[in-house]
Amino acid sequence: MVSYKELGLVNTREMFAKAIKGGYAIPAFNFNNMEQLQAIIKASAETKSPVILQVSKGARNYANQTLLRYMAQGAVEYAKELGWEHPQIVLHLDHGDSFELCKSCVDFGFSSVMIDASHLPYEENIALTKKVVDYAHQYDVTVEAELGVLAGVEDEVSSAVSHYTKPEEVVDFATRTGCDSLAISIGTSHGAYKFTPEQCTRDPKTGKLVPPPLAFDVLDAIMEQLPGFPIVLHGSSSVPQEYVDMINQYGGKLPDAVGIPEEQLRKAAKSAVCKINIDSDSRLAFTAAVRKVFAEKPGEFDPRKYCGPARDLMEELYKHKIINVLGSNGKAE
Ligand SMILES: [Zn+2]
Numbered sequence: 001m002v003s004y005k006e007l008g009l010v011n012t013r014e015m016f017a018k019a020i021k022g023g024y025a026i027p028a029f030n031f032n033n034m035e036q037l038q039a040i041i042k043a044s045a046e047t048k049s050p051v052i053l054q055v056s057k058g059a060r061n062y063a064n065q066t067l068l069r070y071m072a073q074g075a076v077e078y079a080k081e082l083g084w085e086h087p088q089i090v091l092h093l094d095h096g097d098s099f100e101l102c103k104s105c106v107d108f109g110f111s112s113v114m115i116d117a118s119h120l121p122y123e124e125n126i127a128l129t130k131k132v133v134d135y136a137h138q139y140d141v142t143v144e145a146e147l148g149v150l151a152g153v154e155d156e157v158s159s160a161v162s163h164y165t166k167p168e169e170v171v172d173f174a175t176r177t178g179c180d181s182l183a184i185s186i187g188t189s190h191g192a193y194k195f196t197p198e199q200c201t202r203d204p205k206t207g208k209l210v211p212p213p214l215a216f217d218v219l220d221a222i223m224e225q226l227p228g229f230p231i232v233l234h235g236s237s238s239v240p241q242e243y244v245d246m247i248n249q250y251g252g253k254l255p256d257a258v259g260i261p262e263e264q265l266r267k268a269a270k271s272a273v274c275k276i277n278i279d280s281d282s283r284l285a286f287t288a289a290v291r292k293v294f295a296e297k298p299g300e301f302d303p304r305k306y307c308g309p310a311r312d313l314m315e316e317l318y319k320h321k322i323i324n325v326l327g328s329n330g331k332a333e
Pocket of ligand 1: 095190234235277
């Protein structure tokens with residue numbers, strides 16, 4: 001058993017309460033490797049933004065759980081070295097799919113876990129979520145749960161269609177499970193293809209796809225039922241066209257990739273939405289930078305020469321999200 005407190009990490013409780021009061025959201029960035037982690041920590045330290053390091057089951061298998069724990073511990077020390085006196089860093093399990101996985105993460109130094117039983121019937125979702133909450137709370141680890149189904153693919157989690165969260169269920173669910181935050185479905189979606197061209201309209205000037213708006217009426221109804229309760233948005237990458245264009249220009253093939261417009265996320269961040277998950281955007285930035293080097297310098301074979309530019313571009317992306325979209329800069333001095 002390793003407590004996250006020994007690693008210098010924090011849970012989400014106080015962070016979320018402050019974010020809701022202050023009208024901003026905490027970035028939850030997924031990471032799988034050293035370059036992503038370096039970019040996240042540098043961006044967070046320089047902007048003094050609280051940050052959630054998010055690990056999916058797939059990432060845990062990819063990077064190895066022991067290595068991940070020490071990477072998170074190293075991240076805290078690295079943040080201090082960069083001059084961030086009191087780093088507020090959460091290590092969070094994204095889309096935990098079983099009690100055993102969540103328990104293992106709690107035991108291994110995670111400060112927050114998500115149990116995603118949203119695909120199960122309602123009563124089973126409650127039972128499994130409560131079981132995870134009862135275990136995690138013994139160690140002061142916070143728990144995110146999910147109601148409603150998002151469309152798209154994220155590691156092993158996938159669904160062809162979305163079902164919006166039902167506002168009439170949220171009070172019963174939050175009360176009976178004791179969860180600390182709730183991921184909801186209001187039209188965000190996993191991956192770099194969040195909407196089919198049929199779901200979008202086309203901008204007559206640019207020919208680019210314009211996605212349908214998020215269901216803010218559903219969010220409003222949920223906030224009315226659960227005033228001040230922390231709400232989480234998954235699948236909230238914006239799929240920046242500059243990265244998609246770069247990828248396509250340098251030999252990639254991502255036709256009609258489309259994400260959530262940033263102005264909609266800006267609006268959500270001002271509400272009780274206090275955690276916004278961003279994964280695909282950093283994958284796109286990484287890939288765009290690597291492709292550019294490969295295309296321009298075919299003789300290059302030193303990984304630092306293409307992972308370095310990828311890291312720089314991700315750092316720029318993370319800072320942009322923190323400062324211009326979520327508004328979390330300066331909230332962890
Ligand atoms: Zn997700």
